[in-house]
Structure formats: structure tokens, C-alpha cells
Amino acid sequence: MSVSKPRVAVLGGGSFGTVIANLAASNGCHTTQWLRDAELVAEMQATHQNTRYLKGFDLHPTLAFSSDLAQSVGQADLVFVAIPSKAFRQVVQNAKPYLQTKQMLVSMTKGIEAGTFSLMSQILREEVPNARLGVLSGPNLAKEIAAKMPAGTVIASLDPDLRATVHQALACPYFRVFANTDIYGVELSGALKNIYAIATGMAQANKVGENTRSMLLTRALAEMSRFAVQLGANPLTFLGLAGVGDLFATCSSPLSRNYQVGFALGSGKKLADIIADLEQTAEGINTIQQVKQQADKLGVYMPIVSGLYDIIFNEQPIIDVAAKMMNSGQRSDVEFVLPNR
Numbered sequence: 001m002s003v004s005k006p007r008v009a010v011l012g013g014g015s016f017g018t019v020i021a022n023l024a025a026s027n028g029c030h031t032t033q034w035l036r037d038a039e040l041v042a043e044m045q046a047t048h049q050n051t052r053y054l055k056g057f058d059l060h061p062t063l064a065f066s067s068d069l070a071q072s073v074g075q076a077d078l079v080f081v082a083i084p085s086k087a088f089r090q091v092v093q094n095a096k097p098y099l100q101t102k103q104m105l106v107s108m109t110k111g112i113e114a115g116t117f118s119l120m121s122q123i124l125r126e127e128v129p130n131a132r133l134g135v136l137s138g139p140n141l142a143k144e145i146a147a148k149m150p151a152g153t154v155i156a157s158l159d160p161d162l163r164a165t166v167h168q169a170l171a172c173p174y175f176r177v178f179a180n181t182d183i184y185g186v187e188l189s190g191a192l193k194n195i196y197a198i199a200t201g202m203a204q205a206n207k208v209g210e211n212t213r214s215m216l217l218t219r220a221l222a223e224m225s226r227f228a229v230q231l232g233a234n235p236l237t238f239l240g241l242a243g244v245g246d247l248f249a250t251c252s253s254p255l256s257r258n259y260q261v262g263f264a265l266g267s268g269k270k271l272a273d274i275i276a277d278l279e280q281t282a283e284g285i286n287t288i289q290q291v292k293q294q295a296d297k298l299g300v301y302m303p304i305v306s307g308l309y310d311i312i313f314n315e316q317p318i319i320d321v322a323a324k325m326m327n328s329g330q331r332s333d334v335e336f337v338l339p340n341r
């Protein structure tokens, strides 16, 4: 286990990258946040705020900002990556010449690469084959952490030193870091729950009751774990913070961008207008498309994903899709206990 505080780099200038960089700096780690936008870097250096993505929060005075990748990652022991999935590979490729062999790379991105169905840890493995890898995921709404509201997260890695180093960098009285070794399960949980946050936002816009919301959430958990197990994840991971924890937080909170997208769709707004207004990342729309394709290929039954796909991409009315789901006959409540025939 490392004894001195790790030197940290965070790639990504969005709300989550900022919150994690701020936590590490507040914990005494020499921390640099890398952003592609030099203008925003200059503003953040002057104000120690991120007015574009995390308005109203003062950042720790020792947190450094840079738009120079070499300077940001070159000296770091631990590199967190919080870049939206559509740009993740490109940014890692750009950083690659400056990465050192013993560095630890941790993805915080909850998405799936379009076209390849790669999760971000798989991209890290492909692009930087010798790196020490981890995934950070959990119920971590950025603004709540910025406001120092207590939260827990999960660091998943096969490398015990990496798990301990992430704990050392981030754990504090309002942020607890739990451990897991099921990288794929933790990472899939984080990506998949965005789909169901869209569904719950849509249902809330249609003023459903608590019974409906509970059914949706529980069937979402059944569906996402069924899919993940097919892909080799451990079903028990879905009982942890990265699974049911993040599903509950994201599906309940209007702070979630995916929930906001679902709510706006459920209120009759057009997807293109919603995305344009959001100006932030909502991974779930891309994830629905990637998961629908993969579930069809593997023959996994995912009625919520299929229903959302029909509403968003085939313009089917929400009420028709909901009625079809409610009339789908009897299925097992917990299929790992009572299998479906």
C-alpha cells in the first residue's frame, strides 16, 4: 500500500471530474484537473470555480487546472478519467504518449462505446495494455457531493494497491469508498441504470404513483442484472452501491440528467430539443441503442429497453408501450430463484 498521498490527475472538466478533483485536492493530494478548453482553465485558475458545469461551488485552493495533457498526467500516480463515452477513446489515445507504466487509470464514465459495445475499462485495456485499471461507480450525483452531503462509492479493481490508493485519495468524512473486484459488473451497473432513469423520469412526468415507480425500479434491477449476467458479471454486484444504490439515486433525483431527459420526453418534448437544452452529458440515450442491439443479438429479454427504444426511436405512444408491458403475462419475480420457462 502507498504511504504518501498519491499525486492525482483528473481528465475531464465536467461536473463529476470537478467534484472528484476537488475531493482529492481537499484530501491533501497534489491534484491537476485537465480540461480541453484553455479559456475555462484560465477562468478556473482565476476564480477557483467551474461556472460552466458546477456553478456556485468554491474549489479547493490547491487544485490546479491545465489544458496541457503531458503536464497533467505525466507526474500522476493515479489518473481518473471522466470524459463522456463518445470522446473517451480519443482522449485516452491523446494522453497515451504521456502515461507511465506504473500509473493507475480509473474510469468514472458511465457509458458504452457506440459500435463496439466496449465499456470504458475495456477501452483503457485496449489502448494502454500495461496499465493498472479500476472503475469508480456508485450513487454519486455531482452536486450533492459538491455540497458535502454524505455519499458512498465503489472502486472496482483486481489490484488491491489501486483500491487502497483510491481510498486514500478520495475517502473523507462525507465520502466513503467501498471495494469490489467485479469490474465488469460495477461498470455495467453504472451504464445501465441511466436507461432506467430515463424510464422513471418519463413515468414521473405522467404522474404515476409509488407502486408504479417501485415496480419499474424493481423490474429494472431484474432486467439489468439478467443482461449483465449473460455478459459474465456477478449478479450479487447488483445488490451493492453501484447496482441498486445508483439505480435508486438516479431514478429518484431530478438532479440526474438522464432523469431530466426522460421527464422532458414524458412531457412531450422532442429529443433533439431536449439534448440541445441540456448542454451536459446524458449517456442513457446512446446506451439504450447499444443495449437494444446487444440484447437482440444475444436473445436477452429486456422489455423496458425495447419499450423505451420504441417510444424514442419508433415514435410509439408511451401509453401503448406501457399497456403492452402490463399485459405481458406471468413471469418470475426473482428469476435467479425461480427461473422463467
Ligand SMILES: NC(=O)C1=CN([C@@H]2O[C@H](COP(=O)(O)OP(=O)(O)OC[C@H]3O[C@@H](n4cnc5c(N)ncnc54)[C@H](O)[C@@H]3O)[C@@H](O)[C@H]2O)C=CC1
Pocket: 012, 013, 014, 015, 016, 017, 018, 035, 036, 053, 082, 083, 084, 085, 087, 090, 091, 108, 109, 110, 111, 140, 141, 142, 143, 279, 280, 281, 282, 283
Ligand atoms: N455528473 C454526475 O453526477 C456523474 C457523472 N458521471 C459520469 O461522468 C462522465 C462525465 O460526466 P460529467 O462530468 O457529468 O459531464 P458533463 O456533462 O458535466 O461535462 C462533460 C465534460 O466532458 C468534456 N468533453 C466532452 N467531449 C470532450 C472531448 N472530446 N475532449 C475533452 N473533453 C471533452 C466537456 O468539455 C465537459 O467538460 C459521464 O459518463 C457520466 O455518466 C458519473 C458519476 C456522476
Ligand SMILES: O=C(CO)COP(=O)(O)O
Pocket: 110, 138, 139, 140, 141, 142, 194, 197, 246, 249, 250, 255, 256, 257, 258, 259, 281, 282, 283
Ligand atoms: O451517475 C450519476 C449519479 O450516480 C449521474 O447521473 P446522470 O448522468 O443522469 O446525471
